[in-house]
Amino acid sequence: MIAGETSRAYEEVFTINYIAARSVGIGAYVNRLGQRIIQNRRAPILLTGAGALNKVLSREVYTSNLQLGGIQIMYPNGVSHLVAADDYRAIQQAMKWLQYVPKTIGSPLPILKNLDNPEREIGFVPVEGSHYDFREMLVGKYVENNDEKTYLSGFFDKDSFFETLGGWAKNIIVARARLGGIPMGVIAVDTKTYEQVIPADPADSNSRERVVQKSGQVWYPDSAFKTAQAINDFNKGEQLPLMIFANWRGFSGGQRDMFDEILKFGSYIVDALTQYKQPVFVYIPPHGELRGGAWVVVDPMINNEVMEMFADEKSKGGILEASGIVEIKYRKQEIVATIQRLDEEYIRLSRELGSPEISLQEKDQIKLKMEKRVERLLPIYTQVAECFADLHDTPGRMKAKGVITEIVSWKNARTYFYWRLRRKLVEFSLLNQLSDCVAQNKISVKRQILREKVINNEKLWNNDKEFLSWVESNSQTVQQSIANIRREKVKQDVACLCSENADAVLEGLLSYLEHNSVNEALKEKLRKLL
């Protein structure tokens, strides 16, 4: 019963588990069913104890329970979100986590004021090709300059970054952070290659420790799973708006990863985004790129009721990388045709070849020259073609094609997303007030009502700051409009109930009227109809 209830609880409220001592069997399952786990580094998570396993295996394979379910197993495989050295630190971490979570389901987000100026520029600007930790872009970085330390600020508020699942699938960074005091879920990409260590199996004498190289900017089975897990954690219980810093060249599609069910775990990302209930911003950062399968699983059309996509001026996006698209759409023979059409030297040789005055031997020589010319020009023309194809992948084209909402330059991204987020939060809170007003509670329908019947001004609707200030200073008008819409809905509901069972409606009304009074004018109208 506890297992079933915990499974339901994770869907509905904020759940967190601290493994203080030992968690065994169904105890371990209850913890996993609650998903968010902080594990004491001296506390194992077990299904069967080492002693019992040794008995089954008839030899002394395991020396301790920690060997089976200690943090060296449970942190790298993403069962434990955090590890703690002792109870005090574990409770500290749990308290910190709770600071990002609304008081109850449906409560407003816990916003802290005056942490860090939301309208400042971002100090840390990445240089193309240089090596940096993406966390520095998010939280800033201290740089030493002639023995002086300067702080280059990052995207989020200073010191507001709280990372979880740090031991698992390290290509993906998962954290909670604040933007102008507002808590957000964060998913970002670590571009470095990392070495995953798969421990040897003590029960199998043939097994050895394996080290697997995992490239940055590529989704593997584990990192896709981690991405989906994070989206679900943010969405369920935590109710956080989500910021995805998208920088993926695709999914790893080698035989090993195909066998390791990458299709299942990649699909989880789509499943998780489909269910998202809060605003989601997908942003391609400077020098970041988003391609093919990776683009598709984070495209706003997955769940366009809540998702929006943005890109920095220096980002790239498209199905294939430029070299790939040239290989398919502008093959060698087409490049050769271009050379024949444009190269003056080639055209001259070709004209010479056509002349009736030359001998057969001269013809052969000219043909050889022409071939050599093509050979020499081919790499140059290919480069030009790739450069041309690359132009398609710029933010300007993405915006023109309508696949992103806006080009947002990194320096000003903090300010832009702060206002966008504040606006979205007000918009979503108004949408929530319309919840009973539409069939199936569909956000898109509610948004249309809000836009056309409550705000009713396209200029306001399309400008975040103006939208915010208008809603703030016209709260009475807004509330009146919403009340009118609800009133219409009640009328419709009654009409609907009447056509189902009018007698029952009258009876319900009667029992109400016996103890309450209503509007005289309406009574009068009703009297006439009776």
Added chain:
Amino acid sequence: MIAGETSRAYEEVFTINYIAARSVGIGAYVNRLGQRIIQNRRAPILLTGAGALNKVLSREVYTSNLQLGGIQIMYPNGVSHLVAADDYRAIQQAMKWLQYVPKTIGSPLPILKNLDNPEREIGFVPVEGSHYDFREMLVGKYVENNDEKTYLSGFFDKDSFFETLGGWAKNIIVARARLGGIPMGVIAVDTKTYEQVIPADPADSNSRERVVQKSGQVWYPDSAFKTAQAINDFNKGEQLPLMIFANWRGFSGGQRDMFDEILKFGSYIVDALTQYKQPVFVYIPPHGELRGGAWVVVDPMINNEVMEMFADEKSKGGILEASGIVEIKYRKQEIVATIQRLDEEYIRLSRELGSPEISLQEKDQIKLKMEKRVERLLPIYTQVAECFADLHDTPGRMKAKGVITEIVSWKNARTYFYWRLRRKLVEFSLLNQLSDCVAQNKISVKRQILREKVINNEKLWNNDKEFLSWVESNSQTVQQSIANIRREKVKQDVACLCSENADAVLEGLLSYLEHNSVNEALKEKLRKLL
């Protein structure tokens, strides 16, 4: 957009995908998001083609696309539910699958009449310790006897068995089958040990093919995932009642499986059962057993609105196996104490030892004798203790403790579950008619209303056949009761709407009355109140 919609579609309707030729990138993802896949054995499922991968790896690693995503990869890892030799056979399989699925969501199950007598005994009775394929228990078996073939019938209707996911985690059998013509989802356990082959990775010259032994009756990460996948497939879109033949000694808890995230996949079983909407019967078959963690993830309390558990007379169930419980609850020192209390020889020796007449040397000899006596008796007493502990795990005790609904002997199981299933289907269809009548549409609340206000007879409620015949011959009474309950609900809704906005209710009523007439007596009452 297609990805997002396919993810939603799997949750809401029956989805099936046939990989006829080649499924690449997002195409592959859309197929996986629709979950049920039939793969043509010449058609690969890919993320990146072999050519492009070779280019990335700068050497000729892969020779074909089939090597990456052919059936030898996608069938053993459970991405493909079925494989087909050609288009014709694939369509045949899809058609067969569709025969088990309701026409539309919410439609009644497609029941076939007169397939196989539902009230016959089951012909195939397993002998303890003998080797048999559990499929034989489900579908029957031909036995040769003096050159004559006899058919021993199984649990389900003859020739109605349709297995899927057969290449993946072979300890678990997943199928659709019919019981007296009614389609059901089936999950059963293959008790044989099987060898899982993990192919070598062509991209890693150090890797070798690995063969892993997987015991029967134990859940591993892959077989737990398969179990959950099957439950979800049956529940979502297929809307099938579910029969689980439970025979698990537990989850594999060795270091390798702990690292391979068995806790996550085991939890999936609980998550999936929590969401189940149709009747679920869990049945421990003859010579089957259910222990510890395995019991907990299929216990009816996970979702007691739809789940029930049953056991054959010759089955066993409990937290630990008898030897395990003795080790914890009746340790060596307690067994020794029992010997000291009961063994006449030991008591005699002990009395001798207490005698004041014997010398120190004699004492030592007696002590030695006593020790030897204990040593000799220990294994016998331990066996007796285990035998005693085993008595706790019998179906009689399970029933007395209320952890199973009924003891159902294998021979008559077909008849019993046929009537139980028919009764449950009628009960669920009545519950569906009460859907608008309770807050949050909770089955348990609706069942209480059905039991107390519609059936209102405990004897009828507790007897499947009587329940069925009474409901059938009193359909008018039943419909009248349900209509009354709905009427009460409409009255409550109106009262509720009135307290929200009485004016709007009156307006709604007005617009209805302008075009329709209602009961005169009620009108009169209303006139008085106005």
